[in-house]
Amino acid sequence: MVSWRLRTLDRKLMRDLWRLKFQALAIALVMACGISTYIMSMGTLHSLTETRDIYYDRYRFADVFAALKRAPLSVAERIADVPGVMTVYPRVVFGATLDMPGLDEPATARIISVPDMGEPPLNVVHLRRGRMLEPRETDAVLVGEAFAEKHNLNPGDRVTMVINGHKRTPMIAGIVLTPEYVFSIAPGGLMPDDKRFGVFWMSRQALEAAVNMDGAFNDLSLKLTHTAQVKNVLDAVDLLLAPYGGLVAYERADQLSNWFLSGELDQLKVMATVSPAIFLSVAAFLLHIVLVRLIATEREQIGTLKALGYGNRAIALHYLKFIAVIALLGALMGAVAGYILGKNLTGLYASFYRFPMLTYEIVPRVFIEGALFCIIAGFSGTLAPVIKASRLPPAVAMRPAAPPSFRQTLVERLGLERWFSQPARIILRHLERRPVRFAFSVAGVAMALAIYVGSSFVVDALDYLLEVQYDITDRQDALVTFVETRGSRALEEVRGLPGVMRAEPGRMVAARLKAGPREERTSITGILPGGELQRVIDDKLRAVTPPESGLVLGRKLAELLDVREGDPVEVEVLEDRRPKATLLVTAIVEGFIGARAFMDINALHRLMYEGPNVSAVAVSLDAREAAGFFARLKESPLVASVLRTEAARKNFDETMGENMRTMTLFHIAFAGLIAFGVVYNTVRIAFSERARELASLRVIGLTRGEVGYILLGEIGVVVLLALPLGCAGGYGVAAALSAALDTELYRIPAIVAPMTYAHAILVVVTATLISSWTVWRNIRHLDLVSVLKTRD
DSSP, X not given: OHHXXXXXXXXXXXXXXXXXXXXXXXXXXXXXXXXXXXXXXXXXXXXXXXXXXXXXXXXXXXXXXXXXEEEEHHHHHHHHTSTTEEEEEXXXXXXXXXXXXXXXXXXXXXXXXXXXXSOOSSSOOEEEEEOOOOTXXXXXXXXXXXXXXXXXXXXXXBOOEEXXXXXXXXXXXXXXXXXXXXXXXXXXXXXXXXXXEEEEEEEHHHHHHHHTOTTEEEEEEXXXXXXXXXXXXXXXXXXXXXXXXXXXXXXXXXXXXXXHHHHHHHHHHHHHHHHHHHXXXXXXXXXXXXXXXXXXXXXXXXXXHHHTTOOHHHHHHHHHHHHHHHHHHHHHHHHHHHHHHHHHHHHHHXXXXXXXXXXXXXXXXXXXXXHHHHHHHHHHHHHHHHHHHHTOOHHHHTSOOOOOOOOOOHHHHTTOGGGSXXXXXXXXXXXXXXXXXXXXXXXXXXXXXXXXXXXXXXXXXXXXXXXXXXXXXXXXXXEEEEEEEEOTHHHHHHHTSTTEEEEEEEEEEEEEEEETTEEEEEEEEEEOTTOSSBOEEOTTSOEEOOOSSSEEEEHHHHHHHTOOTTOEEEEEEOSTTOOEEEEEEEEEEBOSBSOOEEEEHHHHHHHTTOSSOEEEEEEEEOGGGHHHHHHHHHTOTTEEEEEEHHHHHHHHIIIIIHHHHHHHHHHHHHHHHXXXXXXXXXXXXXXXXXXXXXXXXXXXXXXXXXHHHHHHHHHHHHHHHHHHHHHHHHHHHHHHHHHHTOOSSBOOOOOOOHHHHHHHHHHHHHHHHHHHHHHHHHHHTOOHHHHHSOOO
16 A cells, blocks of 8 residues: 555656656756766866875875085985984986077076986886986986977987086987976976976986086985974974075975975865855755745645645655655766766866876765765755645645735835836736745846856956066066076176166075964065066055065965064075074065065165175066077076066966866856756746736736736846846855965956956846746747636
């Protein structure tokens, strides 16, 4: 008997699903958007994490790194005795410039020594093409794959480089990868530029001879034991290397390539949490509306079923099955879409991050979690109405619901009814007499619009970020940095080069800033007072002149140190004499890239106990003579790198911008589906609620057009009120995502362009028109006899 009853309810379930198939499909699509985002993000996160961990382990990526001026190899032996140190790898690392065909300015190289015999004990390279270096081979190098691909370099080719003032043309023996440069960024750079920065490996014997480092090292990598106290090791290394110009030792988490990769993984975690939560919340909201409406129309059926012996549990189970079918359909579609999107996203990451192999792998647990999230979202939005329906006594359920209280509308009480037609007054009465339902409809459409705006703002934010960074703050055409700090004569030499219209000095030092228990390792940049090429700005984009004393902090660095204007900060310079001072924070400025600190360049000179030294020069160029300017720099042995602002801007846009725009396109597509699903459900529910009323109006003489005007006019009022609310909510979503994407590397400002609002409104209006058209077809073919039949 029980099984027969359940089969009967299951047949009713199938009829309900078929009758509401388009609404159910729209809700399932919304759920699929959320679950596909979750599966895509978690699958890509798992693939990147597993690949990174295996790569780091197999190729013995170091745990601790340190740079210094020069120390004898005996110092490395003393460091090996530090408790917790398992392996010590002293190296020679030196910068060089490259003369690459097709590139006006000199490219920058980082040359790393490798043992003359055998493979390195740490940071092992992986051969992609060609061969490894022969023992004590002095006229050959290995080159990183990213740089080789950009310049179409192959084993056997030769490259022209200037090392320590001497020109060399070594042969490329092999193309390699290394865990140390999964993301290749030049020292002091903010973004990878594989065309202008490359990593090379040379035998230790050859590099020692080229840079006069016989029996010495200037770079150190360490592998620690599992029980090592990392802070104690870092302190011991700093103490031993301090007499030799050592900078602060740092652990793997702060190593530049790993830091970039870890930041990307953190953003994937945010994406796997925030976006699905938003999408599934919308789906739960829609399910709540649909189920409340379904239960309201089936009150008499519920009463009849209970009178025939169906219990509360059977009724509740019936409606929960309705929700479960929609949730599982959404989970299935989301799983398929998430797998495909995740595979494509992993392929996109493979073009940015250099691993020997990166394949998309996803654990079954993620699919199971996705299905559970769908079911939980569905049940959380509908459990209350299901319980309420299952507990209805048969006599109450079989009795029609009490009609709403009818009274004059606000328009009528104000005596304004003569300004409105009869259909318009009907619309206003219906909306005012059902305020809760009206508010839910407005909220649903506004939510869809807000999600679209929030998903689209990243493109606007990136355009704004690039404009501020490269048109307002870094306004130079090129930034020339030197191998070593030079005197004021270097500035005059640069001013005398072809095409230079303006040149401004820059001084940059590595420093450790400390405020209370918080500590950050960063750089301090000396800014020329009244300078035009390199500036710092406030939140109103106005130039800020650093005072003659004190420290100016970027907003992100101020947050990390938890300081405000007027607070003291302990400064320890990590170069030369390593001076220390306590400076007051005189201003906090805007900046979207990096966590930086600034000073008046003359104040920085005083802090360093030096004259007007420069480590870089910013220049404005005459475009007609730029080629001659860069040609002269290629010949200079004192130039460490040349950063062209135009190239940096383009590179940032292609690297971070392409990645983020691709992810944004996914979210915009999902947001568009959500907008259509929400609006379509709103329109369909409105029609199903008022079908009997509309048929009655047709019977008493209203035309199809007047009846359609009443229903579609009501939808128009809902959408019209939802538009401003949705735009405001969209900015709130953008601000929340901006905060979630806030990292030390870059900040995405909460900027939404007017065109983005216009696009979002267009999507919602288009969805409304399409949905209204489907309802209008139903109105035209309304069966007056069947609709007006009583259900007693």
